[in-house]
Amino acid sequence: MTCDLPLSVWATAQQSPRAQRHGRYLAVSSAHPAKMLPAIARTAICDYTRPGDYVLDPMCGIGTTLVEAVHLGRDAVGVEYEPPWADLARANLDHARAQGASGHGEVVCADARHLGAHLDPALRGLVALVLTSPPYGPSVHGQVKTAPGQGVHKANYRYSTDPANLAHVGLDRLLDAMRTVLAQVAGWLRPDGVVAMTVRPWWTAGELIDLPGALARVGEEAGLVLFERNVALLAGLRDDHLVPRTSFFALDQARRARARGIPRSVVAHEDLLCFRVE
Numbered sequence: 308m309t310c311d312l313p314l315s316v317w318a319t320a321q322q323s324p325r326a327q328r329h330g331r332y333l334a335v336s337s338a339h340p341a342k343m344l345p346a347i348a349r350t351a352i353c354d355y356t357r358p359g360d361y362v363l364d365p366m367c368g369i370g371t372t373l374v375e376a377v378h379l380g381r382d383a384v385g386v387e388y389e390p391p392w393a394d395l396a397r398a399n400l401d402h403a404r405a406q407g408a409s410g411h412g413e414v415v416c417a418d419a420r421h422l423g424a425h426l427d428p429a430l431r432g433l434v435a436l437v438l439t440s441p442p443y444g445p446s447v448h449g450q451v452k453t454a455p456g457q458g459v460h461k462a463n464y465r466y467s468t469d470p471a472n473l474a475h476v477g478l479d480r481l482l483d484a485m486r487t488v489l490a491q492v493a494g495w496l497r498p499d500g501v502v503a504m505t506v507r508p509w510w511t512a513g514e515l516i517d518l519p520g521a522l523a524r525v526g527e528e529a530g531l532v533l534f535e536r537n538v539a540l541l542a543g544l545r546d547d548h549l550v551p552r553t554s555f556f557a558l559d560q561a562r563r564a565r566a567r568g569i570p571r572s573v574v575a576h577e578d579l580l581c582f583r584v585e
Contacts, residue, residue: 312533314537316537317538319344319347320344320542320552322346323552331378333398336369339368339395343372347539355436358379359380362438363383366419366440372439374412382410383413385415386415387417388416400412400413420488421491434500486525493530496584498584501582503579505579506580507578510564531582531583532583535579539577540575
């Protein structure tokens with residue numbers, strides 16, 4: 308299905324995630340445990356849209372897609388299930404406007420599986436790019452603080468405590484939900500529009516789940532056609548080698564797995580799956 312697809316490598320981690328967000332996002336945005344790299348969103352928006360186009364993120368989190376879109380002169384709409392993140396996305400859009408962003412952005416707090424009930428119907432057929440990222444399981448890297456004699460304190464490492472959040476429903480139900488989401492967003496695209504998803508493999512019980520491959524199949528089952536599969540680097544690129552930008556938890560999980568005889572490596576990129584309407 309994907310062996311003959313065009314492929315490119317995006318150098319999207321030349322700066323650290325913190326440096327990419329510094330000043331451009333409110334400092335409290337660091338509390339979200341699974342943010343899209345701003346450079347990934349920016350590259351996708353520049354590649355697949357033009358100024359004045361509409362961009363939609365049906366699972367917008369803190370609003371990375373929206374913020375980068377309005378800074379680039381696009382108009383953006385985000386949908387976010389969790390009210391605190393929806394509020395933060397709105398605050399980040401206000402921050403972008405205060406910095407001179409020329410695009411307009413708005414956020415709706417709703418379930419991405421029911422877009423028709425929450426988005427302005429006038430947008431149907433007008434969206435140039437749907438850019439989003441699904442959850443990769445219930446636990447993510449979060450933040451670490453250490454203190455002498457107190458060990459390691461982990462914080463902000465879960466999407467939500469709501470059992471209905473897609474991060475908590477398991478792989479099969481997640482794929483079913485994403486099939487519904489992708490079928491929904493297809494109805495909002497303009498004829499030459501693109502659906503792009505950042506996604507990475509998912510470890511569970513010592514097993515590597517090929518979530519990118521599974522979502523590529525789900526997208527096609529939803530009536531979309533996969534036309535590109537790009538590599539968005541999470542490590543810096545210096546000449547002919549990578550510069551790791553790995554979290555404490557990613558390293559710790561890889562070390563623990565190797566100690567149990569599991570040949571686990573730290574993920575250094577995300578797949579960017581790009582679809583069009585069939």
